[in-house]
Structures are given as structure tokens and as C-alpha cells.
Amino acid sequence: xxxxxxxxxxxxxxxxxxxxxxxxxxxxxxxxxxxxxxxxxxxxxxxxxxxxxxxxxxxxxxxxxxxxxxxxxxxxxxxxxxxxxxxxxxxxxxxxxxxxxxxxxxxxxxxxxxxxxxxxxxxxxxxxxxxxxxxxxxxxxxxxxxxxxxxxxxxxxxxxxxxxxxxxxxxxxxxxxxxxxxxxxxxxxxxxxxxxxxxxxxxxxxxxxxxxxxxxxxxxxxxxxxxxxxxxxxxxxxxxxxxxxxxxxxxxxxxxxxxxxxxxxxxxxxxxxxxxxxxxxxxxxxxxxxxxxxxxxxxxxxxxxxxxxxxxxxxxxxxxxxxxxxxxxxxxxxxxxxxxxxxxxxxxxxxxxxxxxxxxxxxxxxxxxxxxxxxxxxxxxxxxxxxxxxxxxxxxxxxxxxxxxxxxxxxxxxxxxxxxxxxxxxxxxxxxxxxxxxxxxxxxxxxxxxxxxxxxxxxxxxxxxxxxxxxxxxxxxxxxxxxxx
Numbered sequence: 403x404x405x406x407x408x409x410x411x412x413x414x415x416x417x418x419x420x421x422x423x424x425x426x427x428x429x430x431x432x433x434x435x436x437x438x439x440x441x442x443x444x445x446x447x448x449x450x451x452x453x454x455x456x457x458x459x460x461x462x463x464x465x466x467x468x469x470x471x472x473x474x475x476x477x478x479x480x481x482x483x484x485x486x487x488x489x490x491x492x493x494x495x496x497x498x499x500x501x502x503x504x505x506x507x508x509x510x511x512x513x514x515x516x517x518x519x520x521x522x523x524x525x526x527x528x529x530x531x532x533x534x535x536x537x538x539x540x541x542x543x544x545x546x547x548x549x550x551x552x553x554x555x556x557x558x559x560x561x562x563x564x565x566x567x568x569x570x571x572x573x574x575x576x577x578x579x580x581x582x583x584x585x586x587x588x589x590x591x592x593x594x595x596x597x598x599x600x601x602x603x604x605x606x607x608x609x610x611x612x613x614x615x616x617x618x619x620x621x622x623x624x625x626x627x628x629x630x631x632x633x634x635x636x637x638x639x640x641x642x643x644x645x646x647x648x649x650x651x652x653x654x655x656x657x658x659x660x661x662x663x664x665x666x667x668x669x670x671x672x673x674x675x676x677x678x679x680x681x682x683x684x685x686x687x688x689x690x691x692x693x694x695x696x697x698x699x700x701x702x703x704x705x706x707x708x709x710x711x712x713x714x715x716x717x718x719x720x721x722x723x724x725x726x727x728x729x730x731x732x733x734x735x736x737x738x739x740x741x742x743x744x745x746x747x748x749x750x751x752x753x754x755x756x757x758x759x760x761x762x763x764x765x766x767x768x769x770x771x772x773x774x775x776x777x778x779x780x781x782x783x784x785x786x787x788x789x790x791x792x793x794x795x796x797x798x799x800x801x802x803x804x805x806x807x808x809x810x811x812x813x814x815x816x817x818x819x820x821x822x823x824x825x826x827x828x829x830x831x832x833x834x835x836x837x838x839x840x841x842x843x844x845x846x847x848x849x850x851x852x853x854x855x856x857x858x859x860x861x862x863x864x865x866x867x868x869x870x871x872x873x874x875x876x877x878x879x880x881x882x883x884x885x886x887x
Contacts, residue, residue: 403417403418403419403420403445403516403517403553404416404417404448405417405418405440405441405444406440406441406444406445406447406448407437407440407441407444407614407615407616407617408613408615408616408617409606409616409617409618409619409738410591410615410617412602412617412619412624413591413593413601413602413606413617413619414593414596414599414601415599415600415601415602416599418553418573418574418596419553419573419574419597419598419599420516420551420553421547421548421549421550421551421552421553422547422548422553422554422573422574422597423540423543423544423547423553423554423556423571423572423573423574424553424554424555424556424572424573424574424575424576425555425556425558425566425568425569425572425574425575425576426438426555426556426557426558426576426577426578427558427575427576427577427578427594428557428558428559428577428578428579429559429578429579429580430559431580432578432579432580432589433578433589433608433610433615434521434557434558434559434578435466435469435470435521435557436470436473436610436614436615437557437578437615438455438519438521438555438557439455439466439470439473439475439476439519440473440475440614440615441453441517441519441555442454442455442485442517442519443475443476443477443480443485444475445516445517446477446480446484446485447477447480449516451484451514451515451516451517452483452484452485452486452513452514452515452516452517453484453485453486453515453516453517453518453519454486454488454506454509454510454513454515454517454518454519455485455486455487455488455519455521456488456490456506456518456519456520456521457487457488457489457490457491457521457522458490458491458494458520458521458522458525458526462489463487463488463489466487467481467487472612473612473613473614474612474613474614475613475614486509486513486515488505488509490502490505490506493505494525494526494529498529498531499526499529499530499535499536499538499539502526502539503539503542503543506518506520506543507546507550510546510550510552511550515552516551516552516553517552517553517555518543518552518553518554518555519554519555519557520554520555520556520557521557522557522558522559523556523557523558524558524559526539533567536567536568537567537568537571540556540567540568540571540572541571543556544571544572544573556568556572569595572595573595573596573597573598574593574595574596574597575593575594575595576591576592576593576594577591577592577594578590578591578608579591579592588607588732589607589608589609589610590605590606590607590608591605591606591608591617592604592605592606602619602620602623602624603623604620604622604623605620606618606619606620606734607620607732607733607734607735609732609735618732618734618735618737618738619734620734621733621734621737621773621776621777621780622769622772622773622775622776624776625776625779625780625783626776636655636656637655637656638650638651638652638653638654638655638656639653639654639655639656639677639680639681639751639787640652640653640680641653641673641676641677641680642676642677642679642680642683643676643854643855643857645846645856645857646831646855646857648842649831649833649841649842649846649857650814650833650836650839650841650842651836651839651840651841651842654787654813654814654836655787655813655838655839656750656787657782657785657786657787658782658787658788658813658814658837659778659781659782659787659788659789659790659811659812659813659814660787660788660789660790660812660813660814660815660816661789661790661791661792661812661814661815661816662674662789662790662791662792662816662818663791663792663794663815663816663817663818663834664791664792664793664794664817664818664819665793665794665795665796665818665819665820666793666796667796667820668818668819668820668829668848669818669829669848669850669855670755670791670793670818671692671694671695671700671755671791672703672704672707672709672850672855673816673818673855674690674753674755674789674791675690675700675704675709675711675753676709676854676855677751677753677789678690678711678714678720678751678753679709679710679711679714679720681750681751682711682714682717682719682720683714685719686719686750686751687718687719687720687721687747687748687749687750687751688714688719688720688721688749688750688751688752688753689720689721689722689723689740689743689744689747689749689751689752689753689786690711690720690721690722690723690753690755691723691725691740691752691753691754691755692722692723692724692725692754692755692756693724693725693726693755693756693758693759694755694756695724696724697722697724700722701715706852707850707851707852707853707854707855708852708853708854709854718747721743721747721749723739723740723743725739725759733760733769733770733773736759736760737773737777740752740754740777741777741780741781741784744781744784744786745784748785749784749786750785750786750787751786751787751789752781752786752787752788752789753788753789753790753791754788754789754790754791755791756791756792756793757770757774757790757791757792758793760773760774771811774790774811775811778811778812794819796820812835813835813836813837813838814833814835814836814837815833815834815835816831816832816833816834817831817832817833817834818830818831818848819832828847829847829848829849829850830845830846830847830848831845831846831847831848831857832844832845832846844860845860846858846859846860847859
């Protein structure tokens with residue numbers, strides 16, 4: 403039984419088993435009620451059968467309808483016809499759990515319902531004369547489900563205890579929770595149990611908006627075994643800068659992953675845009691994904707040095723996605739947005755300008771490396787060649803990959819750096835890594851002007867350029883001058 407909730411059926415690999423008993427855990431405000439109502443209206447839209455939503459003492463039927471009417475999935479014409487809100491407070495008060503069970507079974511059969519939602523089962527447990535009565539009630543629902551073909555959902559606010567007798571009875575257990583990072587609240591969901599079926603494990607991101615609930619599966623789980631790319635992986639893609647293309651022996655391989663590593667101002671963004679521009683010249687669609695500069699400002703800056711990305715954008719060959727760094731989004735949501743766009747425009751080159759947006763969106767920093775590994779694998783399987791920019795400190799004698807785990811995944815590393823020579827800052831460029839390819843390992847001077855990129859001769863006359871303070875290779879050059887004043 404598909405839920406119709408975006409992303410959830412991917413996590414469940416299709417949905418819940420029809421007629422099963424599902425427990426939904428979560429504290430107040432975690433999204434249990436939204437989940438229950440959204441499933442009901444989705445089922446009413448996708449199926450000919452009805453859905454029954456049972457409310458107890460916590461809120462009235464009218465309050466529930468007023469609350470969910472704000473979501474786009476709500477359809478007032480289905481209320482009372484295929485989405486039935488059942489107020490069982492009086493039956494529970496007068497007849498107890500046995501009377502409630504009879505009411506539920508009778509209503510499911512009479513309405514030919516395929517979904518039964520019980521919101522707030524803690525109140526039922528409180529009404530039970532002893533724990534055995536409540537367990538018997540849940541067991542009866544479990545038996546009734548397969549007989550009637552009705553899938554039952556028990557929405558429970560989890561208390562501070564570890565043992566719940568009904569957990570052993572349930573076929574599936576889903577948990578929602580909220581966590582806080584940098585004063586922002588992030589929602590998570592996790593499958594604890596899904597009897598008779600595999601699922602995507604781990605904690606998946608969850609957002610609730612006007613459309614209702616949206617689940618973003620962990621990209622590491624979703625693309626743990628990506629399909630192989632069909633493109634020719636022996637083809638080389640050029641940057642369009644002759645000297646750099648010579649340094650890379652004709653360009654980087656199609657389908658590879660490359661990082662441009664460098665301090666702010668060294669030219670990472672412009673180099674990535676040049677890569678996209680060169681692809682557009684060959685008729686290859688490209689995507690720029692960034693978090694620092696809005697597209698219009700970026701286009702203007704590129705135009706000043708002759709990078710014609712605006713012209714190719716107008717022709718539909720280049721597409722820009724701007725994710726402002728201040729708008730914190732979880733990294734799985736960002737990945738979904740990017741991958742959807744890659745598939746929509748059939749992008750062959752992707753430039754991700756600043757992996758910092760993924761770092762800020764990750765609840766646990768240790769996850770970023772495996773996340774980016776899965777992202778690059780998925781981009782490769784879609785036939786896209788990816789280039790990332792990574793920022794290093796401006797002045798440091800040590801060079802480290804900001805995301806250590808990513809170094810093993812990347813096929814290519816291009817290094818940009820400021821170096822001090824004679825009280826002047828000069829840019830250098832070097833190829834640090836090209837997997838399965840030869841390359842020019844020498845340092846070259848990089849100049850960026852109104853005429854674009856220019857790469858000059860190597861730094862043969864100096865040494866220690868990686869420290870940021872170059873020294874003459876010939877020590878005699880350091881001797882004081884004997885020339886007359």
C-alpha cells in the first residue's frame with residue numbers, strides 16, 4: 403500500500419503491507435497528525451476505498467478538520483465520503499475498549515475502509531483497567547487487519563520507557579523526532595521495523611510545509627548501489643583554457659569527479675564557470691549550483707572577463723541553482739533538488755560551487771564525506787561530470803582536504819593558491835591528482851584579467867611555494883647586493 407507521501411515510499415521500498423498494523427512514534431510536534439491525515443487524503447485520491455481517522459479526547463473532530471484544511475492535500479469534498487473523521491470519545495467513555503473495538507470493526511466493514519488511523523493511543527492505554535486489556539485490544543486490531551484488508555496506524559506519543567508490549571505485535575514501527583542544530587529545528591524519521599520487507603535504514607530528513615510531509619531519504623542509502631553510467635568514460639572534457647587542458651593531457655575524463663581546491667579569491671568560481679561554458683560551446687547542458695552569489699551577480703562577474711555564461715543561459719544550455727547559505731536546508735533536500743534538475747535538463751556538466759552548504763546542512767559533520775561520495779556516484783550514473791570547489795585558508799603553511807573522506811573518491815584535484823614573492827601576491831595553479839592519467843605536475847602562474855585566464859611558465863626559479871612564501875631556488879639570489887648606492 404503506497405502512502406503517497408513524497409520520499410516515504412522510497413524509504414519503505416513501495417509502502418506498507420496491506421492489512422498490517424503500523425505504530426507511529428513521536429513526541430508532540432513531530433508530525434504524527436500530519437502523517438495520518440495526509441495518508442487518508444492520499445488514499446482517498448488514489449483508491450476507491452475510504453479512510454477512517456479516529457480522534458479521542460485530545461481534540462474534537464471539527465478542530466482536526468480546521469487544522470488540516472491548511473494543507474494542499476486536504477480536499478473538503480472527500481470529508482464524510484471517503485475520509486471519515488470518527489469521534490469515539492463517548493463510546494470509549496461508556497463502553498471501554500471492547501465497545502471501541504466493536505465500533506471500529508463495524509465502521510471499517512460498513513465504509514469499506516482500507517485505512518484506519520487511531521490518533522493518540524496513550525489515552526486508550528490509560529482507559530484500560532490493566533495492561534493486558536490494552537494489549538488484547540491491539541492484538542484484536544492486528545488480527546482484524548488481514549481479514550478486512552484494512553491497514554491500521556496507531557499514533558503514539560512515546561513516553562520515557564523502553565518496553566512497549568504492542569511493539570512485538572506491530573508489523574511496522576516508524577519514529578519521528580525533532581533535533582536542534584545552530585538554533586534551527588531539524589526533523590528526522592526512522593524505520594525501526596518493517597516485517598517481511600527491506601527498507602532504507604538510518605535517520606532520514608523530514609520537512610513539513612504547505613504540501614504536507616516530505617521525506618528526503620538518505621542519499622547514501624538511496625544510491626548505495628548506483629547504476630553504471632552509459633557514457634563513454636574514455637572521452638576527455640576540456641576547460642577551454644589551452645594551457646590547463648595541456649596540463650591535464652587533454653582534459654578530465656567524462657563522468658569523473660574533480661575538486662578545485664583553493665583560498666578565497668584564487669579563481670575557483672570562475673574556473674568552474676569556464677568549465678561549464680566550454681561544455682555549452684559543445685552543446686552539452688550544464689548546471690551551476692552555488693550558495694554564495696546570486697545568479698545575476700555571478701553572470702555579471704563572469705561577463706567582465708569574457709566568460710559567456712549568460713549567452714548560453716539564454717539558449718537553455720546553462721542552468722543556475724542558488725541555495726543561499728543563510729537558508730539552512732538539510733543536505734538530502736539539497737541533493738534531491740540538484741539531482742532532479744540534472745535529470746530534467748539532462749545535464750552533462752555540473753559545477754557545485756562550495757561544498758560548505760553541505761557541511762552546514764549536515765547534522766553530523768562526519769557524514770559529509772560519505773554523502774558527497776554517494777552524490778558523485780549518482781551524478782556519474784546520470785552521465786554528468788562533476789566539479790566541486792573547496793575552500794582552504796588564505797594564509798597557512800599546511801594544506802588539508804576540508805573533507806578528508808572525499809579525497810579517495812575524487813579522480814582529479816586542481817590546486818589554486820596565493821604565494822608571496824617579493825612583497826607581492828601571485829596566483830599559482832597545479833594538478834595534484836589525476837587518476838588513471840598522466841598530467842603536468844609543475845606549478846604554473848595563473849593570471850586573471852579582463853581578457854580571461856592566462857597560465858604562464860612554471861615556477862622553476864623558486865621553491866617552497868606550497869608554504870605560501872616562495873624562496874629563490876638559488877640561495878645566492880638571497881645575497882645582499884654589492885652595487886654602489
